Structures are given as structure tokens and as C-alpha cells.
Amino acid sequence: MMMRLVLLPAIVAALAICTPSAALEPIAANDANTPEGRLAIEAYGACVVKLSPKESARVLSMDYKKSTYRTALKMLVKDAERPCARASFGTGRMRGDDLSMAAAIAEALIEADPTAVNARLAGIGAAQRTPLGKTDAVAHCLARSLPDQVSQLFATAPASEAEAAAAAPLLQAVPTCARATAAPEQYDLSIPAVRAILATASFRILAAQES
Template sequence: MKRFLILALATAPSAALAQPVLMSAPPVPEARVAMEVFGKCAVERRPGEAVRLLKMDFTSTAYRTGLRKLSEDVARDCARRSFGAGVMRSSDLLFAGAMAEALMEAEAAPLNARLVRIAASPVKTFSATDAVAQCLARSLPDQVAALFGTRPGSGAEEAAAAPLAEVIPVCARAGGVAESFELTVPAVRAMIATAAFRLLANSGDANA
């Protein structure tokens, strides 16, 4: 697994935005796969609530409360299916990303084609990283779809994330992002998943 150190200063010289620095991070593929299964299970159990939450402002208290309640509501069935007798511990972002991917994958229409169709639709973003993620979903639909087609924590995922990482500084500059932030591959994947789902759902995409 790699970690992206993003230097995204809107006022900095272009050279500072040339490439993200890749840093090593401990791999946890089993937990990543388990979270993917848990998110899919949550969508199967409560699809309407999953959609409602993923369309919300994720910086709000209502979103955080709703996501936690959904996780608790489906824990009895989904945690055992995903983690066996273990206990699930993960971030809200990874859980939301897993649900977003499950919802998008449930549709037969190719994701890249759907993203192309709604690329110009105006959809509000809620943070600097969200703006970058939405830019990636709009600009690189083929690469986004390829990333979601990989197994979490795998070498294929790392390879699929690389071309997206190269464009992150460009998206940051285009969005006027004046912040520095550090992201792991799992976080990048989850950010793009939630942003892509919101982009589809709030643009009137019939398959979202």
C-alpha cells in the first residue's frame, strides 16, 4: 500500500504541484476486504438509508449520526458475515466508500460511461478533498472504474491508483484548493467512491 502526500497549495508555484510524494504505509488487505463486504451487506439490508446518507453533507452531525446508526443497525447480520467473530473497527470514510461502491456496482450500465454522461453536471462539494475527488471522477472515468474493479489492498489497486494520484495536484489547482493534506490509497479510493456516487445521484442519473 502507498500513502500520497499531496502538496496542493493554490498559490504555490506550479513546480510544487508536479507530483505527489508516495510514502509507505502498513498493508491491511484483510481488513479492507472485510470492510468491502460489510458495506455491501449494509446496502443490501438498508439500501434506501444508504442512498440517503451518501447524498448528504458528510461534514454534518446528522450524517455522522446516521452513518453510525446504520452501522449499528446492520452490525448483527453484517459484521459476522464480514469479520466472523471479530469486531469491526474502521473509519466513517471507508464504510461510506464501501457502500458507495456497492451501490454503483449494482447497476448494469458501465460506470465510466455513466460518469461521462454527467461530467458537466453542477454538484456541490463539501471539502477540499471532496472537490479533488469529484474532479477525478469527472476527468478520469475510465481510471476511476478501473480502480473500483480491483481488490482492496492488492497490488492491482495500487497500480490503478497511480494514474489518479498523478492528476490530484492538477485537480487541486483547478479547484483553488489552498490546503496541504496527506492521503492513503484506501482514503483516496473511498473519497472518489463517495464523490462519484453523489455526482451520479444528484445529477439525476437513473441508475444511481
């Protein structure tokens, strides 16, 4: 049976107000919102980075609001499909949104550096990269103010009890960060959503700091 990962367009603003059941867009046989699906997406992202670390970093550094980014991400994922699909979910097709895939790639890129994530985030200077949008600004705030908790979250397996425990203080801090960026009621983040925006934002912050 053909093995394939299909990316669907993701709207960050919509993810920000999703319930846990809708945070990752599920389609058909292989559901990216199940624990198994989230683990498969994580493994796929790690495989992509192993195959193409430089291109992965280049793509994740692009402006996610532009069509050139979406095209580049799809090409990056497509190029890795043959080896990564089999290793990640075996047979059939896995359909997920581009934010969840980008987040998996971002976490893999962050983890490729042996320096502890919290130490790297805590060392961010004032000349950080400007957030790309309101949701990204919330993620920037969380990453800068709670680096230990962000590091702990990235160290957990998706959909695990450890992930839920690590995400709790970050979810509690969302309203505080949102007040500095937009109306608090716009942000009711699920665990998958907060992890996704933190992964992509943390990667961009660190990449800009270390470039």
C-alpha cells in the same frame, strides 16, 4: 464471541494528508488498515447496501460535515451489525473510521447499477452537485476527468496489486486537480484515501445527476 463493527469519527482533511499506514484508523485486534481489514470493510458495506439500499443512498447523499450525517451513518451500520458482522469478519470487533465505511457503502451502491461506471461518469452534465469541501472537489475533478481510471479502480480488490496499478494514474493527477481547488501540498493521498474520497464523491455526483 461478540461480533461488532465500531465506527470512529473520520476527518476528511486529515485523511487527505495521511501516509498509507495511517489512511484508515487502526485499533486493536481487527485492524481496518490491513488487507484483510479493508476486505472486511468492503464486504460489510456491500452487506449494508443489500439490506437497506434506499436508506444507504439517503445517508450517503447527506452532507458529511454535519453531525446528522455521522449519526445517520452510525445508525445505518449498527442496524446491519448482526447479519453483516458475521459475514464480513467473523468474530471479535472491527474498528474503522466512518469515511472508509461510507466509501464501501458508496462503491456497493454504484455497482448496483448495471451501467458501466465510466460511462455514467463520462455522461455527467454541467449541472452536477457542488462539492462539499476542498478534498471533495479534488475527488470531483478526478471522477470527471478520468472516468475510465476511476471505474478500473472500483473494479479491483482493496490492497491488491491491481488496485495499486489502477490507482497510479489517479494519484498522479491529484496535483493537477488540487491546483484548481487548494494548495497542492495539502494533498498527498494514499491509495485507500483516494479510493475512499472517489467512491463517496462519485456516488453523490451520480445520484444528483440521476435524481
